[in-house]
Amino acid sequence: MNFEQSCDEELASISAKGLQRTLPPLPSNRIDFCSNDYLGLARDPRLIAAAREAAARHGVGGRAARLLGGGSNEMRALEREVAQWLGAEDALLATSGYQANLALVTALVGRGDLLLSDIRNHASLIDGARLSRATVRIYRDPEELEHWLREGRGARRRLVLTEGIFSMDGDAPDLRRLAELCLEYGARLVVDEAHAAGLVGAPEGPRVGAGAWAAVDGPAAALAARIVTGGKALGAGGALIVGSNRVRELCLQRGRAIFFSTAPPPPVVAALRAGVAAARCAHAERRRCLEGARALARGLGLPVPAAAIVPIPVGDAEPALLAARELATQGLDLGAVRPPTVPEGSSRLRAVVHAGNGPREIERLQEALGSLDLPRDTSRKPRTPQGRVIVVVGTDTDIGKTVVAAALALRLGARYWKPVQTGDDDDTSTVQALAGVECIPPLYRFDLPASPHEAARAAGKRIEIDRLDERLGRLRRNPGVSVVELAGGLHVPLTDTFLQADWLARHRPEILLVARSTLGTLNHTLLTLEALAARGLRPSRLVLVGPAHPSNRATLAARGDLPLVEMPLFDPLTPAALAAWAQEAL
16 A cells, blocks of 8 residues: 555545544634633734734744744743743743643653653643653542552652643643642642633732632642643733743753744734733633633533533534534534544533623523533543532631521531531531531531631641541532531631632532621622632522621622522521521522
C-alpha cells in the first residue's frame, strides 16, 4: 500500500466511526453556546482599539522569536500585570496555551523526574508530559495520586498537572487536597487556568477573577506555576506561564516551545493587556455567565458546573453529532464532543454559557434539548451519590441555622449532623427535641465558644479535615437525606488554613443559606453569596430569619432564580409551630 492509499484508508476509518471533524463556516448567525469567549471580550471595543493602535505603531507581525528581538516593552508590561493579578513573582508570555503548556512541562521535568497527570487533562498537558521524558503516571482521584506520590519518593522532582476547570466536564478538581498532597510528598502543582481565569477567583480584592487557585486560596508553597490563556475569557490570544522568577528563568532556558517560536504579534499583546484590565472589573458579566450556566444545568437536571461549561451526556458519537446538527437548524450553536477528545461511550454536547446569553436564550436551549429526547450515557457511573446531603450555611453565628436545620430535617424526614460543636450549646439535642429525627453526634465538641480552629486550639487539639471528609462520604453513600449544619458563618476557619467554605468547595453539596432579615444585614448576605459564587457554589434556597424586611427581600429577590423564603422568630418555638412553617415554606 502506498502513502496516498494508507492516508485514504485512515480517513475512511475515521469517517466510518462517526468521528470525522469539520471546520464550521464562519461567522455563524446562530446563538453562541459553543465558543470560549465567556465574557464577550473578543468583540469589545476596548480590545479592538488597543489592537488597532498597536498595529499602527508596531506593525502586525511578531518578527522573530523573543530571544532574537521579537519581544517588546509591552510584552514585559503584560507579564508583570498578570503576575501581579495572580499574586506571583513573574510571568512569561507565549503564543498560545498549547505552546505554554509544552514549554512549561518540558522545562520543569525530564529524565529521572516523576510527572503525575489527571486523567481528564487537556491534550497540551498530555503532550507536554510525553515530550518531557519524565516518568508519567495518570491519576483519577486524590487517593490514586497519593499512591503514585508515595511510590515515587525517589524521583528528583515530582510535578502534578491539573486543570483549574476541566475543559470537557466543566467541574473542578479538589485543588486544596492536591496541594496538601504536594506539600506532604515534596511535589509541586501546575494548574492550567484556561477555563477559570477571568471567571472564578477570590470573592473580593485584587484576586477577583484570578482563577481556580485564587478561589481556594491555595498554599503558595505547593504551587509551581499556573497557565493563563488569553483566547478565552480574556478575549484575545496568547498565554502566560505565571510563577516564580526561578520558573520563568527555567522556561527561558529550557522551554523550546517558546524560544524556538516567533513572538506573539503586537496587536495580540495589546488586546490581551486590554482584556486583562477589562476582565478584572467585569463583575456583572462574570456573575451573569456563572449564574446562566447554573440555570442551564438546573433546568436540564445536570450537576452544578464549576464555571461556564455544561456537558450534556449523550453516550455514543453519532447521536451527539446528529443532535448538534439539529440544534444548528434551530439557530443554536453547540459543540459535539466525541472520542478521542473524550473516552469511548462518553460523547456529549458541550454547552458554554456566556455573559451575553440572556435568560430567554437559555430557556430556548433547554426547550430545544428537551425536544430532542437525547439518549443519556448509561455507561458511566452516576456522578451524584446515593444519598442526598443538604448543608445549612449561615452568614454569621446565632442567626437561626439550627432551627432552620431542624425544620428541614422535619420536613424531609432527614438525619441531622453538626460536625463541630463549640461552647455550651447543644444543637444536636435541640434538633432532636424539635424534629425527633435521627441525630449523629458531632465529631468534635469543644468548650470554648469560639470559631472551630480557636476552640480546638484552646483544647489542645486540631480538627482533622480527613475525618470530616470520611463522615460526609458515609452520609452520601447512605440512602435518604442528611442535613448538615456548619458552625458560624461561611468563612469560619476549621484549621488555620482551611475554611468551611473550602470544605464546601471540595465536596460541592447542595447548600441552603440562612441569613438575618433586619436592617444592616443585606451587605453581609450579598458578600456571602459572592463568596459562594467565587467557588462555583450556589445555594438552592435562601432563608431570611427574623421580622420581615421588605427592602432586603426585594433586593435579594431581584437576583433572579434564587428561591427565597422567610422564617419568623417563633414565640414559643414548638415542634408543631416549626412543622407547620416547614410544610408551607419548604
